[in-house]
Amino acid sequence: MADKRDYYEVLGIEKGASDQDIKSAYRKLARTYHPDVNKADDAEAKFKEVKEAYDVLSDSQKRAQYDQYGHQDPNQGFGGFGGGDFGGGGFSDIFDMFFGGGGGRTRNPNAPQRGNDLQYTMTLEFKEAVFGKEMDINIPRTESCDTCHGSGAKPGTQPEVCSVCHGSGQEEVVQNTPFGRMVNRRACSNCGGSGKIIKEKCSTCSGSGHVKKQRKVHIRVPAGVDDGAQLRMTGEGDGGLRGGPAGDLYIVIRVKADEFFDREGDDIFCEVPLTFAQAALGDEIEIPTLTEKVKLKIPAGTQTGTYFRLKGKGVPRLRGTGQGDQHVKVVVVTPSKLSDEQKDLLRQFSGLSGEHTHEQDQSFFDKMKRAFRGD
Template sequence: MAKRDYYEVLGLDKSASAQDIKRAYRKLAREYHPDINQEADAADKFKEIGEAYEVLSDEQKRAQYDRFGFEGASQFGGGDFQGGFGDIFDMFFGGGGRRQDPNAPRRGEDYQYVVDLDFMESVTGKTETIELEIEVECDTCMGSGAKPGTKPETCGRCGGSGVETVEQNTILGRMVNQRPCSQCHGTGKTIKEKCPTCHGSGHVKKTQRVEVKIPAGIDNGQQIRMSGKGGPGFNGGPAGDLYVVVRVRGHEIFERVDQHIAMEMPVTFTQAALGAEIEVPTVHGKVSLKVPAGTQTGSKFRLRGKGMPSVRGGGHGDQYVTIVIMTPTNMTDRQKELLREFEEISGEAGVEEQHGLFQKMKKFFSH
């Protein structure tokens, strides 16, 4: 089979960084490792991936390959998979076969929970009570997994280490692999008489109510970390954490932009032309806004301190109001008559003097 470009093998382009190369290699090596992937061509692909990584992970070899192709790489012994075993052992064998004590304290799992908020609830904040189904230590066996009056015994297969050694012949040669013991599943202990409540797991599921204080000003996608509210630890290890992810529903009027709020405010033609004092809604209630005479559609006004509060305290953002002039529809004959009269009195001159856009348009069409 003809050799494929090394960048193509790893799914990268020539601008890839060293970190990109390592990340791509680890992902593909894990996917095509012969011990994991049973496809007929997995071993060949695994070898191809290792060969590409050996060259591209070495700056000197990579430079020669980029300049001269496979011939350049072969000057340094490239083109045949020789290295990468350190990374493979790190991925598959726990860092070169290092043993971990199965009875050592282990931290519990982290949990995640999603809370949906209305827009206004994100402004004011709230206290939410959520229900979680978590695993807690079994009260019957006190976490041992054994029937009361009995206790777990040291695993006879692994001698309590929790791992067993397996030798395999692969395309890369004879490899020694350490994996969790098939008899005790890595615990180092066996239970002859299991607890009738937890069936040997040492944990039972329980519904727990947790009170979450959601701060004012929280944004969509932000999360709250609650230390120690996750899954229980093992062998006396600490509990995991609970991460509450907040999703904020959109609002029909307000749009959040960082800590600020944007909105469009409709005004009548008369209000924009003559000026007016109007009421504008904000997340903190209604406020008065003076619209000066001659205001144009698209004009923006800033309401200081009327935006979102900071989740860390220290003030509020602002609210930006964009004016939208509403063109009247379904006018009466009298209204149309008055507008025509207004147009006759105003003429084009007054408009052209005020608006440079009219001058630009007039100049354009005069060519």
């Protein structure tokens, strides 16, 4: 795992950072590297790296384990987080080699088997995530074959019990070693571990007992979901085998950036421009919110960078009641093109205020230039 960066370094935080610090760092970086916003070649890879770091550090149990062991997870052999297995069969193969099958741990090849979980990435517009959305999606998933009802055999026929393993799905191989006679148990080479032989295979599924189908699933995205959220739909994954339950479907939410609003938790932020006159004299301006336009009173003498809060105009709380707030930052815009009359009026204003314009201070700049020249 030497090629993996430290998760704290990825998020740009200290090891003792609070949960809120972790969340804030993740949201900032996720917006920066989101593939819908950042078109750089490495943006998607960095986005995934940030998401992986957040998934571990935001979970208290995973974080404690990471703090102690780093990327080397002792519970997963040498695989680390997201990591791997110990060889093909893991430690069970080692026990089987030395103890002849592990005393009753043999898996029944004909037992019901749960279907695989599936993942679907859903991209939402900013306001769709704020207010929620309902939609139908088509999911390709594995289901039991309707022709053979999952048996894999041609209709009118039945699978036969394997003559080598007698339906157990495993065969024993005896080896003579310097330590004595060893018995190794492995998947039956005749039936592939199924315990059955299909002589006449179903023409629909080619003997597998399952087929790929497009299944329509109705999704209800709750109001207030944020980028990176996951929705779990029980039983909407791959169908189970031999009567086993279906797996689950996980919907991963990706939220597009908005041109005007930024989001921090349940609060939203925006910037609005003010003219010098509006900031100096005060004004009442219209501010867009998520649902409507509202009036905002600007006091006289407002400075650039001042924030105003619109209570309850933020994002609906996903867990709980009410909504967050909207924070409005005002930025005083300096005009780039002025008429002669406007310039004269500003000079008059500057004189009345006791200020010195650039033209009046020209002698100062001349002195500074001469100092640099060494005159």
